[in-house]
Amino acid sequence: MTPLISLAGVEKYYGDYHALRDLTLEIGAGEFFSLLGPSGCGKTTLLRTIAGFETPSSGSLRIDGRDMTGVPANRRPTNMVFQSYAIFPHLSVAENVGFGLRRAAGSRAEKMKKVEEALEMVGLSGFGKRAAHALSGGQRQRVALARALILKPKVLLLDEPMSALDKKLREQMQGELRRLQRQVGITFILVTHDQEEALIMSDRIAVMFDGRIAQLDTPQRLYRAPVNRQVAEFIGMMNFLPGELRREDGRFVASIRGLGTIPLPEEQVPTGAGPGPAQFGLRPESLSVVFGSEALPTGCFSDGTVAERAYYGDMTYYDIALSDGAAPITCSMRNLVSRPVLERGTKVRLAWEPGALCIFPG
Amino acid sequence: MRGLRIYTLLYLAFLYLPIVLLPIFAFNDSTVIAFPLAGFTTQWFTELADIPALHAAVLTSLKIALVTAAVSTLLGICAARAAARYRFPAKGGIMGLVMLPLVLPEIIVAVSLLVVFLQLGLQLSALTVILGHVLICTPFCIAILNGAFQSLDNALEEAAVDLGETGWGAFRLVILPLVMPGIVASMLIAFTISMDEFIIAFFLSGTEATLPVYLWGQLRFPQRLPAVMALGTILVAASVILLTIAELARRRGVRKRGDTDTGGFL
Numbered sequence: 001m002t003p004l005i006s007l008a009g010v011e012k013y014y015g016d017y018h019a020l021r022d023l024t025l026e027i028g029a030g031e032f033f034s035l036l037g038p039s040g041c042g043k044t045t046l047l048r049t050i051a052g053f054e055t056p057s058s059g060s061l062r063i064d065g066r067d068m069t070g071v072p073a074n075r076r077p078t079n080m081v082f083q084s085y086a087i088f089p090h091l092s093v094a095e096n097v098g099f100g101l102r103r104a105a106g107s108r109a110e111k112m113k114k115v116e117e118a119l120e121m122v123g124l125s126g127f128g129k130r131a132a133h134a135l136s137g138g139q140r141q142r143v144a145l146a147r148a149l150i151l152k153p154k155v156l157l158l159d160e161p162m163s164a165l166d167k168k169l170r171e172q173m174q175g176e177l178r179r180l181q182r183q184v185g186i187t188f189i190l191v192t193h194d195q196e197e198a199l200i201m202s203d204r205i206a207v208m209f210d211g212r213i214a215q216l217d218t219p220q221r222l223y224r225a226p227v228n229r230q231v232a233e234f235i236g237m238m239n240f241l242p243g244e245l246r247r248e249d250g251r252f253v254a255s256i257r258g259l260g261t262i263p264l265p266e267e268q269v270p271t272g273a274g275p276g277p278a279q280f281g282l283r284p285e286s287l288s289v290v291f292g293s294e295a296l297p298t299g300c301f302s303d304g305t306v307a308e309r310a311y312y313g314d315m316t317y318y319d320i321a322l323s324d325g326a327a328p329i330t331c332s333m334r335n336l337v338s339r340p341v342l343e344r345g346t347k348v349r350l351a352w353e354p355g356a357l358c359i360f361p362g
Numbered sequence: 363m364r365g366l367r368i369y370t371l372l373y374l375a376f377l378y379l380p381i382v383l384l385p386i387f388a389f390n391d392s393t394v395i396a397f398p399l400a401g402f403t404t405q406w407f408t409e410l411a412d413i414p415a416l417h418a419a420v421l422t423s424l425k426i427a428l429v430t431a432a433v434s435t436l437l438g439i440c441a442a443r444a445a446a447r448y449r450f451p452a453k454g455g456i457m458g459l460v461m462l463p464l465v466l467p468e469i470i471v472a473v474s475l476l477v478v479f480l481q482l483g484l485q486l487s488a489l490t491v492i493l494g495h496v497l498i499c500t501p502f503c504i505a506i507l508n509g510a511f512q513s514l515d516n517a518l519e520e521a522a523v524d525l526g527e528t529g530w531g532a533f534r535l536v537i538l539p540l541v542m543p544g545i546v547a548s549m550l551i552a553f554t555i556s557m558d559e560f561i562i563a564f565f566l567s568g569t570e571a572t573l574p575v576y577l578w579g580q581l582r583f584p585q586r587l588p589a590v591m592a593l594g595t596i597l598v599a600a601s602v603i604l605l606t607i608a609e610l611a612r613r614r615g616v617r618k619r620g621d622t623d624t625g626g627f628l
Contacts, residue, residue: 053520053524073520073523073524074523074524074525074527075526078524079524079525080520080521080524082517082520083517084515084517086515086517086518086520088518088522088536089540090536090539099525099535100525102526103526103527147521147525148524148525151525151526
């Protein structure tokens with residue numbers, strides 16, 4: 001991968017506040033890259049640094065091989081979709097979309113054609129003459145996208161573009177944005193605090209906490225193998241079970257409160273982890289509730305009781321109290337017609353996949 | 363409820379009855395300003411046309427008001443933009459001090475300015491009146507323009523820069539059109555204040571009398587009083603028209619941005 005954007009040792013201070021801490025990162029051409037983290041983690045600051053609205057306190061930023069030090073925002077090959085969309089309210093839709101072309105070469109007719117093409121790309125053909133302030137939230141986002149893409153930037157920066165939309169529209173726009181990115185082949189960098197959105201859309205995700213990148217990985221790796229408990233807690237749902245990592249006859253063995261003792265294959269143990277106390281993570285879908293005469297899946301088993309259940313339509317989430325009195329474990333089951341939704345107090349067996357265990361030493 | 367309604371009516375009467383008397387006596391065919399009315403005439407208005415000193419005063423006032431409106435609005439734009447866009451040390455204190463002339467007694471401002479100008483060796487003229495008027499008008503301009511600038515999303519300017527404009531281009535193409543109604547309103551209000559202002563003009567105008575100063579001088583001659591009433595009528599009408607235009611401009615701006623009206627200066 002040839003990096004389109006590379007950051008080396010980027011730091012940003014606001015007075016005493018350390019917003020970005022030693023960020024080193026490469027983003028490839030044509031990649032859909034997400035910056036994910038809670039508010040205040042520095043993701044927006046990083047995006048604005050790439051756009052040229054913030055100057056790093058130290059470190060270097062290169063875009064397409066060019067050092068961006070001292071290059072102002074209006075001369076960078078980046079365009080941005082703002083969180084508020086920043087549609088110019090005194091201009092029409094076409095004037096908004098064509099704003100970036102006013103300094104470009106070409107006749108008026110050519111520019112009009114480009115504007116029409118950009119509007120068509122975002123599904124707003126024929127909206128050109130409308131007043132910008134009369135648009136709906138979804139339409140504003142499309143105008144912002146068309147306006148940013150019309151200049152054919154090397155990088156499109158998106159600052160929480162979906163946060164102002166309601167759930168249905170957000171899901172629809174996520175799909176459209178992903179398709180649009182494949183169609184234009186431009187590098188997209190998305191800032192979001194919505195982990196589901198990041199997982200759905202991205203090729204790679206950088207999870208940020210306190211100005212640092214905690215983990216940079218593909219969505220699947222991030223979900224399956226979070227590097228620490230903070231990342232694991234931020235992405236998806238996970239049960240954390242206290243226990244101990246031991247070595248017996250040269251092999252790793254996990255002793256987990258409530259689930260018992262099982263041998264672990266070497267590759268599942270994080271490098272550098274030694275024997276000692278540890279937290280064991282299991283996602284709800286890696287556990288299943290076995291009731292009555294249902295066939296037993298392969299894996300490990302424990303006996304328990306349904307302590308609580310939450311019915312979601314497609315899924316039911318059970319909190320299973322294990323017989324040894326440990327904290328209940330959350331487990332999700334797909335609701336099949338042939339499978340009853342269990343009542344509280346039902347005695348069940350809990351089956352789980354040892355291969356899905358995440359191990360966090362300490 | 364009833365008591366409140368009566369109170370409101372009395373209050374409005376107190377505010378506007380004196381002003382209503384102005385046109386009544388301006389059209390009254392008598393040099394005595396008293397009821398009963400003597401009859402209808404427009405002679406006091408025609409008389410106005412034959413007083414060269416009055417014309418000079420009107421011209422001086424217009425000149426002062428125009429320059430004051432331009433300068434104080436320009437200063438207001440700078441201050442309002444700084445307040446909306448930048449963070450700087452002691453911002454609250456500085457903005458408070460800038461707005462202070464709004465509540466300072468004008469007589470104090472006038473006397474202080476007189477002392478300063480005399481110390482500086484400045485000749486009293488239209489220029490010194492302009493300086494004084496800019497001082498008292500700027501807070502009003504800032505108050506109006508603050509509203510216009512604060513309601514703008516900072517991302518608008520960044521979006522324009524992001525799309526290739528320079529800082530000045532972004533200001534000219536995006537910010538200026540959006541705050542233009544505020545600028546118009548600010549200039550109109552500064553103009554009106556300067557036109558009507560008496561105390562500062564009285565202290566600082568030297569030999570170049572402004573219209574209010576000229577009017578005050580005329581009050582010593584009882585036979586001129588009806589003509590003064592006529593002039594006052596014209597001034598009130600002009601003020602009302604100007605302020606109405608200012609408010610309409612502000613409302614149009616609110617509509618243009620698609621905002622909801624949160625009440626303006628008027």
